[in-house]
Amino acid sequence: MEDTIKVDKDDKKQFKKKFSKYEKFTAKSNFERKPLKLQSLDLEDHQLKKYERGSGKINKNKIRTGFFKNKLFEQEKNFQYAVEQAARAEILLNEDSGYLMADDGEETTEFTQDDIKQHVDITSAAKSFKLNLDFGPYNINYTRNGRHLVIGGKKGHLAAFDWISKKLYCEFNVMEEIMDVKWLHLETMFAVAQKKWVHFYDNKGTEIHCIKKMNEVNQLEFLPYHFLLASGSDNGWLKWLDVSIGEMVAQFPSLDDRITLMRHNPGNATISVGSAKGIVSFWSPAVHRKPLATILCHVAPITAMAFNSDGSKLATAGMDKLVKLWDTRSFKEPLTQYKTKAIVHNIALSQRNVMALAIGDKCEIFRTVGTGNIQSIDSYLKHSENSSISSIQYVPYEDILGIGTKNGFSSILVPGCGEANFDTLEQNPFRTKQQRREHEVKALLEKIPSDLITLDASQIVNVDIEHLEEKLDKKPEVQIPISKLNEKKTSKRSGVDNAKIKQLQKAEEKQHLLKAAKQEEFIEVRKQKKIKRNADTDDSDTNVLDRFRKKSKK
Amino acid sequence: MKVKVLSRNPDDYIRDTKTEFHKVTRNYSKEVHPFEEQREYVRALNATKIERMFAKPLIGDLSGHKDGISCIAKHPTQLSTLVTGSFDGDVCVWNLPTRKCMKSLNAHDGFVRGIVFSTDGDRFLSVGDDKAIKVWTTNTYDMDDEEDDNAPINTILSKTVLTSITHHRRDPIFATCGEMCQLWEESRNEPLKSLQWGSDSIHHIQFNLVENNLLAACTSSRSIILYDRREGKPLRKVVMSMRPNYLAWNPMEAFTFTVANEDYNSYTFDTRNLNLPRKIHENHVAAVTCVDYAPTGKEFVSGSYDKTIRIYDVEKTNSREIYHTKRQQHITAVAWSSDNKYIYSGSDEMNIRIWKANASEKLGPVSSMIYNYYFIHVLITYPFYIHHNS
Numbered sequence: 001m002e003d004t005i006k007v008d009k010d011d012k013k014q015f016k017k018k019f020s021k022y023e024k025f026t027a028k029s030n031f032e033r034k035p036l037k038l039q040s041l042d043l044e045d046h047q048l049k050k051y052e053r054g055s056g057k058i059n060k061n062k063i064r065t066g067f068f069k070n071k072l073f074e075q076e077k078n079f080q081y082a083v084e085q086a087a088r089a090e091i092l093l094n095e096d097s098g099y100l101m102a103d104d105g106e107e108t109t110e111f112t113q114d115d116i117k118q119h120v121d122i123t124s125a126a127k128s129f130k131l132n133l134d135f136g137p138y139n140i141n142y143t144r145n146g147r148h149l150v151i152g153g154k155k156g157h158l159a160a161f162d163w164i165s166k167k168l169y170c171e172f173n174v175m176e177e178i179m180d181v182k183w184l185h186l187e188t189m190f191a192v193a194q195k196k197w198v199h200f201y202d203n204k205g206t207e208i209h210c211i212k213k214m215n216e217v218n219q220l221e222f223l224p225y226h227f228l229l230a231s232g233s234d235n236g237w238l239k240w241l242d243v244s245i246g247e248m249v250a251q252f253p254s255l256d257d258r259i260t261l262m263r264h265n266p267g268n269a270t271i272s273v274g275s276a277k278g279i280v281s282f283w284s285p286a287v288h289r290k291p292l293a294t295i296l297c298h299v300a301p302i303t304a305m306a307f308n309s310d311g312s313k314l315a316t317a318g319m320d321k322l323v324k325l326w327d328t329r330s331f332k333e334p335l336t337q338y339k340t341k342a343i344v345h346n347i348a349l350s351q352r353n354v355m356a357l358a359i360g361d362k363c364e365i366f367r368t369v370g371t372g373n374i375q376s377i378d379s380y381l382k383h384s385e386n387s388s389i390s391s392i393q394y395v396p397y398e399d400i401l402g403i404g405t406k407n408g409f410s411s412i413l414v415p416g417c418g419e420a421n422f423d424t425l426e427q428n429p430f431r432t433k434q435q436r437r438e439h440e441v442k443a444l445l446e447k448i449p450s451d452l453i454t455l456d457a458s459q460i461v462n463v464d465i466e467h468l469e470e471k472l473d474k475k476p477e478v479q480i481p482i483s484k485l486n487e488k489k490t491s492k493r494s495g496v497d498n499a500k501i502k503q504l505q506k507a508e509e510k511q512h513l514l515k516a517a518k519q520e521e522f523i524e525v526r527k528q529k530k531i532k533r534n535a536d537t538d539d540s541d542t543n544v545l546d547r548f549r550k551k552s553k554k
Numbered sequence: 555m556k557v558k559v560l561s562r563n564p565d566d567y568i569r570d571t572k573t574e575f576h577k578v579t580r581n582y583s584k585e586v587h588p589f590e591e592q593r594e595y596v597r598a599l600n601a602t603k604i605e606r607m608f609a610k611p612l613i614g615d616l617s618g619h620k621d622g623i624s625c626i627a628k629h630p631t632q633l634s635t636l637v638t639g640s641f642d643g644d645v646c647v648w649n650l651p652t653r654k655c656m657k658s659l660n661a662h663d664g665f666v667r668g669i670v671f672s673t674d675g676d677r678f679l680s681v682g683d684d685k686a687i688k689v690w691t692t693n694t695y696d697m698d699d700e701e702d703d704n705a706p707i708n709t710i711l712s713k714t715v716l717t718s719i720t721h722h723r724r725d726p727i728f729a730t731c732g733e734m735c736q737l738w739e740e741s742r743n744e745p746l747k748s749l750q751w752g753s754d755s756i757h758h759i760q761f762n763l764v765e766n767n768l769l770a771a772c773t774s775s776r777s778i779i780l781y782d783r784r785e786g787k788p789l790r791k792v793v794m795s796m797r798p799n800y801l802a803w804n805p806m807e808a809f810t811f812t813v814a815n816e817d818y819n820s821y822t823f824d825t826r827n828l829n830l831p832r833k834i835h836e837n838h839v840a841a842v843t844c845v846d847y848a849p850t851g852k853e854f855v856s857g858s859y860d861k862t863i864r865i866y867d868v869e870k871t872n873s874r875e876i877y878h879t880k881r882q883q884h885i886t887a888v889a890w891s892s893d894n895k896y897i898y899s900g901s902d903e904m905n906i907r908i909w910k911a912n913a914s915e916k917l918g919p920v921s922s923m924i925y926n927y928y929f930i931h932v933l934i935t936y937p938f939y940i941h942h943n944s
Contacts, residue, residue, distance in 0.1 A: 050583055053590070086582035094566055094579055101556040108555075116557055124559040225589045266588055310585045351585065399559045415559050421581040430567040435576060445600055448592045461591045 043087050051086040053079075054461070095420035097352065098399045100381075109382050116413050127164065127400055130410040133157060135173070137390030138404035141190070143183045144224060145427040146396035146418075148203075150190050151409050152181035154390075158192060160203055163395075163402075163411065170205030180220040184229070184243055186440055191229055193217035198231060200243075213248055214239055219262035223269045226448050228285070230271050232259030238271065240285040240450065249450045250285035255294070261302060265328065267311020268457040269448075274302035278318055284453040292455050295331045297324060304358075308349040309396070309419075313368075315355055317344035323357060325368065325375060335375040338366070348401065350394035350417035354380065356401055358389035363403060365414055383412055397422045397429060609913035611877050613896070616648050616906040618655040623900025626887040627669040627678060633893055635692065637678055638906055639666025645680055647694060650908070656694040659704055662686060668719040670728065672740065677707065681716040681730055687738070710743050712736070718758045723766040727783070731756035731771055735781055735788075751779050751788040758800050764808035768825075772798040778813060780825065792828045794821070800844045804868070806851030812868075814842035820856050822868060835866045837873045846890045848911065855897050855911075857885025863899050863909070877909050 058076060063069045100116070102108045117125045135153030142149050142163075149163040156178055159171040177195040184191060184200070189208065192199050198217050200209040216234040223230065227244040236258055239251040254273050261274035270292060271283045278298040281291040298318030305316040307328070313335070314326040323344055324334035346358035355366045355377060365381040387406040394401050395411070398418045402411045422428060428435065452460065569576050584590070621642035629635040636648045643662040646655045662682025669680045671692075680688050688706040715732040722728060726740040733755055736745040754775035762768035769781040776797050780789040796817040804810040809825045810832065818838045821831040840860035847854045853874070855865050861882050864873035883902035890897050890911065897909040910917070 053584070089580065089582060092579075093581060095560065095562065096558070098559045099556070100558075103555060106555060111555060115555070116559075119555065119557045120559045121561055124561045127559075225593065269589070310588065397560070413559055415557050418560055419581075419586065420560055421579065421586075423581040423586045424567075424576075424578045425580070426586055428567075429562075430564060432576075446593045446596050448589060448596055452592050452595075457589060458591050460595050 043084060047087045047090065048083055051083045053083075054458070093421045097418070097420040098415040100415040109379050111381065113383060113412050116415065120413065124399075124413065127398070128411055128413045129166075131408045133408035136404075136406040136408060137388070138406075138409055139178065139181050139391045140393055140402050140404040140409060141182050142393055142395050142402060143187045144396060145187075145422070145429045145431070146398050147429045148183065148187040149402065150181050150183060151404060152178040152192055154178060158201070158205075160190060160201075160205075169203040170201070172205050174199070179218050182220040182222045182229070184222055185224050185227060185443060186436060191220055191222070193220050193231065198229075209246075211241060213251075214241065218258075218260050221262060221264040221271060223264055223453075224443070225446070226269055226450055226453065227444070228269075228450060230262070230264060230285075232262035232271075232273060234258055238262075238273070238283055242450070244444060244447060250288060252289045254283065255279070255281055255291065261305060263305055263307060265307050265311040265314075266309055267307070267328070268455060269453045270455060272305065272307075272314070274305050274316065276301040278302055280305065280314075280316060282455065284455075286451045286453055293331070295326075297326070297334075298322060304344050304347040306347040306349045306355075308353055309351045313349065313353065315347045315349055317347055317357070319343055323347070323355075325355075325377065336368075336377060338377055340364075346389060346392045348392045348394050350401075350414070351396060351419040352417055354394070354414060354417040356392055356394070356414070358392050358403070361385045361388050361405070363389060363392065363401070363412075365401070381414060385410060394418065396427070605914040607914075608916075611875075611909045611913040612879060613908045613910060613917070614653055615908065616646075616650075616653055616655070617904065618646055618658065619644060619904045619906070622883075622902040622904060623886055623906055624666050625669050626889045626898055626900050626906070627671055628889050628892060629692070630671050630673065630675045630892075632675060633891060635675075636889075636898060636906075637669050637671070637692075638887075638900060639669050639680060639682075640904070641665050643682055643684075645669065645690070647692065648906070653908075657704075659690065661688055661690075661706075667717050668730075670719045670721040672721060673724055673726065679719055679721065679728060681719045683715075685712045685714070685716055686710065687712060687716065687719070687730065689740070708743075710738070712745075715755070717756065718771075720759050720761045720769070722761055722783075723763055725766075729759055729761065729769055729783075731759040735759060735769070735771055735779075737783060747783075747786075749781050749786075749788055751791060758798075760801055760803055760811075762803045762808060762811075763805045764803075768808075770801055770803065770811055772801055772813070778823075790825075790828060792823070799842060802845045802847050802854060804851045805847055805849055810868070812845050812847070812854055812856075814845045814856055816841045818842065818858075820845060820854075820866065833869065834871060835873070836871055837864055837876075838862070840884075843885055844888045846888050848890045849892055849894050853911075855888050855890050855899075857888040857899055857901075859884045861885065861901070863888060863897065865897075865911070875913060877913075879907070881905075882907065 058072050060069060063072060100108050100111065113128055117128055133153060135155035135157030137154050139152045140149065147162060147164065148160065150160040152158050154177060156173045156175050158174055158178065160169040161167060174192065174194055179193040182191050188203050190201055192201060196215060198211040198214040198220065199207055202208055214231045217231040218234055219232040221230040227242055228249060229241045229243050231239045236253050236256050237251060238254050240249040242249050256273065256275045259273055262271060264271050273281050273283065275281065278296055278300055279294050280297050280302065281294045284292055297316045298320050300319035302316055302318050305314060307314050312328055314328050315323060316326065317323045321340050321343055322337050323340060324337040326334050340357065340359060342359045344357045344359050348356045353368045355368060357364045361384055363383040363385065364379065366377040367380045369376050369378055385403060385405045389403055389405050391404040392401060394417055396418065399413060399415050400411050401414045401417065403409065431439065567577055567579065619638065619640040621640045623638055624641050625639045627637045634650045636650055637645060638648065639645045639661070643660060643664055643666055645659045645661040645666055647657040649656050661680050662684050664683030667681045667683065669678055671678045676692055678690050678692055680690065687710040689708040690706050712730065714734065716730050717732050719728060719730045728738050728740065730736050730738065734748050734750040735756060737747040738745050752775065754773045756771045756773050759769060759771040767783040769783065771779045771781065773779060774797065776795065777791050777793045778798055778801065779791050782789055794815065796815055798813045798815050800814040801811050810822060812820055812822045814820050818840060820835040820842050822833040822835065824832045838856065838858040838860055840858050842856050842858045844857045845854055853865055853867055855863055857863050861884055862876050862878040863885060865875040866873050881903060885899055885901050887900040888897065895911055897911050898906060899909065900906045
């Protein structure tokens, strides 16, 4: 009991600390009666950096004209203002993320689920539960707002439900082997990779579609912003289906004979395939039959991999019992690696980069520590199930890890793994039916074309420097229309006509040459003038009173 | 041990009553907004295309004439009435909401050259190749009762050829043209005044809608002549390089008018400086045959021999919109409705088409919610609105 009281006090303190600035600011502004002009809060650099979109300030010296200098300067000011405003809005965030701290002499790994459950409120404790089911091993998938769950047992059992209120949407047996389950863009539809084909069901369990073009699929991935369902099949084929129009976008064989491990990068929508050769290859539907990149991650077959929520990090595990953490922008060497005692069969990374490894029937949870390229992983929690784990996934915006096992499903509490504050306009766990519909329409309007899938998602806002330079190099030349000059004589024309054409051509040529000569002359004159001017300024004896002299007109 | 697990109170996120707005919490950090750049790109692309995607300009047509349409006249007070004349001398009175011909009159021998409404809209006047000015009633209620209803109220026989007619905005006065410009009063059968400049024939005349004693006319000797009803002589003359076909005064600016010209362009003139046109409107690929201004005076529509209608901003050279259909032939007459919503076009192939002035605008009944919203808004801003009207 004492502990909990302490926590409460701590909370209050934190709250006070957080809002003290704000209070001061409001009191001041009330006093001065200047409510419109906001006074700047002391924003720290790391706070601002969090909201910066793109880096780099403009080098003003490289801009020639004052007009553009001003224009870009104004633009820059606006960008800076937007960043500041976003950082200021941080005080309006409702929630603080969870945490688990051990007292002296204790370790967080010692705490069991029961210990944690005893120390948290009832609603949170109710989120940790267990289902004993007979049709395992189970594949699980949460929706993007973390509210809904679909589980599919290998022996055909399929169930979709709201896991917080435990409201069941549908439950039935497809009477066929289930390889993978994935929610589509909304909680009203999900895709199931069955033994032969991929089937779509709605949340009442009605079969909507049977996709016969996707056959013998092992792995499914859904790219929500592109409305693409990607599948990796038993014969090594990769296929992308646009679920908004029901058309295959691309299909081609991958490097492997069989795809058993496939994930999508949520940061750039590329599909990555982990192979038995230890290679991870990255694929886009825009580039056929050729991977965007291949990386040799392990010297043994890859058993598991996972991206973090913004796609900046990739965790891989292989038969060599190594777990490696990579930066997805540079694959030169892993940020860190960790040796496990047994082979890891599943990895999950949470929104706050808490890593979960499934090793047999045990689940080990690690925190990634450090910033940038220096990373290390610390053991955080340990949990064991009574049967082998088949699939794990963190719940977005919750401190929960979902575990599908051979004997059912269980969800466990992992304090501090989820993002505390969601953006209602992006993902809202509390949305109503009306809001869901609006969200769907907006999402469809913003559907990103599949051609834009590349390794660098922000490529679209960058300047194509290569082509621009080419273009700029071409411009200053005087272009003589060679096609006209080299026009061949045709026998059908009369001699008079030919003569006329020749005359015209000559005139044109002359004009162009004249133009070129003039331009050269002009440049030469300008150069000389410049030299002269420079010489003038250098030679003259400068006097302080020179500025009052009459300026000579040049 | 100290532990805290995310636990959200639904009351912080769900609105209390249905009348409230939904609660919105924002988190601007990058991690929560994947694909920002690409989505913004798609959004921008949609924003530029959305008007084109929803463009559906043709509403319908009015069919019933047995020959090409020669002229269209708008009713001054009713939006639902339109009168058209055709090359076989027939005149039709249309009810626009039902798109039905309310009255078909065998008005003239030969072409109907011009139709115009009187000030109150009770009567309309038509001129034809038979040198007759005929006055008709717009009333269509007792059509079956008397046969005489299809006869004109008054017929004036002119001594000269008539090619166009225009009515004064307020007074019961109208003007016709042909060999000369003639001013008439509705109650008299003889012209009040005849005005002439040179010996060329005039093929179109129009009263100014603001400075309503001013008249402008197009002559076959490639010139535009300005008249004043109060003066004895014509005022000014502009000679163009090719024949002006038609002209329309700006209903909001007294000093501007636009001329449809034979050289594929329309010219907007300022009467204060007739040396140069204020703007040349290009884009048509054949002679422009007719123009009409929007009631706002900001835009105008032009019909052309190239079988298309174009909408121009008065200040711009290039058109904002082009309307055409497969079967539409040379445009002979256009009109812009008084509520600024529709455009009527008459063409050689006997059809009158109704177009939206704004191609992507959604038409149809206003939903009750929006209506209520506006009604409440009106009540708040004008609390005595209902009181005054009742």
